[in-house]
Amino acid sequence: MKASGKVLLAHGGGGRLSRELIRELFLKRFGNPILDVLDDAAVLPDSLPKGYRLAFTTDSYVVQPLFFPGGDIGKLAVSGTVNDLAMMGARPLYLSAGFIIEEGFPFKKLEQVVDSMARTAQEAGVQIVAGDTKVVNKGSADGLFINTAGVGLIPPGVKLGGALARPGDVVIVSGPVGDHGIAVMMQREGLQFSSELRSDCAPLNGLVEAILKASKEVHCLRDPTRGGLAAVLNEIASQSNVGIEAEEEAIPIREEVKAVCEFLGLDPLYVACEGRLVAVVTPQAAEPVLEAMRRHPYGREACIIGRVVDEHLGKVVMRTLIGSRRILDMPAGEQLPRIC
């Protein structure tokens, strides 16, 4: 392993070198009693608690470059799956991690990524209990891809979903949008507009816990990743068959993000976040939820951006201060490929 400093095809072969990779690299960082058994599947130690339901999700990560201001593919891979579970009101518990590594990939970088995954998992309070490593020939992958899947438990009584928004509900966003996509893109293109812009990438399960503690009248939580805020608002409008009206000026966007977007002809409302969430709550819940969010490190800049209406069903309409209105469409394709 140390001899060459690079990952070899044999590290994915299921033999001694695979075992060495697993023990030296992964178990040292992810190790826990469930993972350490190294059987074909992780067996969770306890019987399942009564009345809970299981949430299950997966995402693959192909972000380029692998390291960017505010995060890396490892932090992203853990946060993303933790967040998908949290958005359903589940307490994320267990993650799997599948690595596809290009032959010749430096061990040092792999260690950095795995360290970052371990740190993020610890922050989120989840355990990585199952894994897999494949190595493909040089040129057959772009360095490193990671898949994570996750399971979590939804407590009795918690019911969230994109189809549950109701007219009158208030739409809250937990912080400025577009930071992640623009930070990754600037790193990739070597742009130096600002030295301060960082990805918002973070595990949001703590923030979600605070929200659900503040009110029982939360209808829908969703994190605006690919497709950005525009995609999430459109999904909710479509799934719930409601209209959404957003105040253009109320949507928090950092000045640096605005400037870069203007320069490159991008719309920040379509740029991915990886540590923000949209909450749709009853009008009564808006204040307590907003307060709870603002007390949490990942929700300090939370604000109300719009409301759910009984018109233009399935569509999102943006209003400006001077009263003009425009439809905020579902994005067609991809403004920024490989941002997650």
Add this chain to the structure above:
Amino acid sequence: MKASGKVLLAHGGGGRLSRELIRELFLKRFGNPILDVLDDAAVLPDSLPKGYRLAFTTDSYVVQPLFFPGGDIGKLAVSGTVNDLAMMGARPLYLSAGFIIEEGFPFKKLEQVVDSMARTAQEAGVQIVAGDTKVVNKGSADGLFINTAGVGLIPPGVKLGGALARPGDVVIVSGPVGDHGIAVMMQREGLQFSSELRSDCAPLNGLVEAILKASKEVHCLRDPTRGGLAAVLNEIASQSNVGIEAEEEAIPIREEVKAVCEFLGLDPLYVACEGRLVAVVTPQAAEPVLEAMRRHPYGREACIIGRVVDEHLGKVVMRTLIGSRRILDMPAGEQLPRIC
């Protein structure tokens, strides 16, 4: 989607084209009430049954070529994860599927793969309830990679594991070894030794159910994938801290596989299977388990190949009819890269 017949970067962008891909390609084939909701995580409908434990596993698939005699990457991706759950005695229930697709990949091939996944899932009685699609630029991946993760439930009282083999136990294999690896390799290299050899790739949860019904004295089940039979026997010997003695002549290997291995200088004991299992059971359980296996379509050629001993702990020893003995080592690296 149909216009170009090829997957575009935009199909992974989280916008309208992503939705189209999900609805037209995936939901049409995998659709079920849990997946169709399309929220951030799948929520399993029922409360979890009391006394059961959860099994959770993942594998990525990078097999090359994607289609081979007896299977394809889709059949492999579903079978492999179903099998990992089954080897722990779990009833596989729910799978996730993460696709990493190279830009320009033909839709027709993707449809074939997804059809194959749907068929295999149906055979295994599992539902695909969560998914993700990423598209990377041309040249950044080799056509198609698939990750599957799976959850299953282990009934009360079932306890299997690589560490549970005991001296005196009997070692059974469910059929000839090496078919999968050799079938894939011949397809890849364009070799035409035999027109009959097919991958053994199959979901084994039905076979495992039959085994566990036949006897409660099953200690360990494992499927010999990467590293082949040799790796699995070594893993069990090491995890259980026992010796394993195998009869060289008792191990079933097809004549075609032997011939190809001889020609290419490969050892069939190190070649991957994707539809075989090794069972370690008490001597009393051997007959009923063997009978149950032989009555099942995927276990017709099952036979006893060795036993667990209290000597040469952690090692596997092969005996021949003429009485010679040799240590069957853990494979070091990779005889045949990318066979799964």
